[in-house]
Each structure stands twice: as C-alpha cells, then as structure tokens.
Amino acid sequence: MKLELKTCVIRPFNEADAESVQHYADNRKVWMCLRDFFPHPYSLEDAKAFIKLVSQENPLKTFAIATPTEAIGSIGLRPGVDVHRKSAELGYWLAEPFWGRGIMSEAVTAFVATAFDRFDLIRIYAELFANNRASARVLEKAGFAFEGRLRANVIKNEEILDSLMFGRIRNEVVLDEVDRLK
Numbered sequence: 294m295k296l297e298l299k300t301c302v303i304r305p306f307n308e309a310d311a312e313s314v315q316h317y318a319d320n321r322k323v324w325m326c327l328r329d330f331f332p333h334p335y336s337l338e339d340a341k342a343f344i345k346l347v348s349q350e351n352p353l354k355t356f357a358i359a360t361p362t363e364a365i366g367s368i369g370l371r372p373g374v375d376v377h378r379k380s381a382e383l384g385y386w387l388a389e390p391f392w393g394r395g396i397m398s399e400a401v402t403a404f405v406a407t408a409f410d411r412f413d414l415i416r417i418y419a420e421l422f423a424n425n426r427a428s429a430r431v432l433e434k435a436g437f438a439f440e441g442r443l444r445a446n447v448i449k450n451e452e453i454l455d456s457l458m459f460g461r462i463r464n465e466v467v468l469d470e471v472d473r474l475k
C-alpha cells in the first residue's frame with residue numbers, strides 16, 4: 294500500500310526509517326497515549342526491531358506515515374482471531390512536531406477506506422484512553438461511531454483510566470469524507 298495524500302504519504306517502513314522513528318517515538322507525550330508495549334525511552338534498537346517485525350507481516354498491515362524525506366509516524370491494523378477474524382484494531386501515532394495540521398485525520402480516513410478495499414474486514418475499531426480528545430476527534434472525522442465507554446479499563450502511568458471504543462463498519466454510510474476534511 295502506498296497512499297499519496299495531501300498532507301503526507303502512507304508507505305511501507307524500510308530500514309532507513311529507523312533513525313527518524315527512534316527520534317520521534319522517543320517522546321513521553323506519544324507514549325502516554327499508547328499501550329505499554331510501545332517502549333519508553335525508545336532506542337534505536339527498538340526502532341530497528343519494530344521495523345523488522347512489521348516488515349515481516351504478510352500482507353503488510355503496518356505502515357509509515359511520512360513526509361517526502363522521513364517517517365513521522367505509524368498507522369496499522371491488528372486483525373482479530375477466531376470469531377473476531379473479520380474485525381481489526383486500528384492503531385496510530387504521529388510525531389509531535391507535526392500535530393495539529395490535519396495529518397492524522399487525513400491519514401486515518403484514507404487508510405481505513407483502503408483497508409476495507411484490500412482486506413477481508415467488516416469492522417475496524419480503535420480503543421483510546423478517555424483523555425485523548427485529539428484522537429477521538431480524528432476518529433469522528435474519519436467516520437467512526439462512538440460505541441461506548443469502558444470504565445476503568447486501563448492503567449497507564451499508574452493512573453486508572455476509562456477507555457473509549459470507536460468503530461466503523463464496512464460500507465457504512467458516512468458524510469462525504471472529502472467534506473469532512475475541509
């Protein structure tokens with residue numbers, strides 16, 4: 294998958310991305326919004342291991358969000374198993390210097406549309422910490438529905454938090470996505 298968008302490119306990771314991934318992922322504000330498997334501090338070895346791991350996916354389901362010169366984030370799907378096999382969890386992060394420019398709203402919208410085209414999925418969902426208003430807004434703008442609050446579902450940085458479930462169903466009628474991005 295390679296998507297040339299207005300604000301960024303979504304493309305496979307390659308080994309040369311390790312330094313920019315390490316540089317931008319090594320950020321406590323990013324880590325605070327993600328699960329603890331996302332390392333902190335984030336070393337060059339962590340970046341290399343991550344890129345090696347996702348490059349082995351077949352088909353690829355984890356991609357770089359990039360400028361023409363460097364990787365500035367990641368977006369990917371984690372498919373469910375068993376009765377959840379037509380469902381996948383969406384995850385993403387963006388480098389802090391690039392926040393607030395509409396990049397992730399555009400990336401999630403385009404990535405999800407393409408994922409429904411390419412993968413045999415009927416549902417894509419995201420579960421975010423309830424204090425992550427920016428991510429909730431990204432999902433709303435990408436046509437996801439708020440499905441519920443999971444109370445005291447998370448412990449992050451020793452704080453117990455609710456989490457929010459957002460989902461989008463294949464072929465769901467949503468507002469025109471181009472209009473959403475205006």
Ligand SMILES: CC(C)(COP(=O)(O)OP(=O)(O)OC[C@H]1O[C@@H](n2cnc3c(N)ncnc32)[C@H](O)[C@@H]1OP(=O)(O)O)[C@@H](O)C(=O)NCCC(=O)NCCS
Pocket residue numbers: 322323324326327385386387388391392393394395396397398399419420421422425426427428430431
């Ligand atoms: C969440 C994140 C992906 C947002 O990416 P982004 O490219 O900055 O988001 P966008 O610029 O596309 O849009 C963000 C929207 O949220 C809004 N927003 C930003 N910060 C906000 C806040 N603190 N409260 C409410 N809304 C906020 C913006 O105004 C914008 O909405 P608008 O277009 O209606 O004005 C980015 O901040 C990030 O990577 N955070 C750390 C990792 C993370 O949270 N990952 C997701 C885990 S579920």
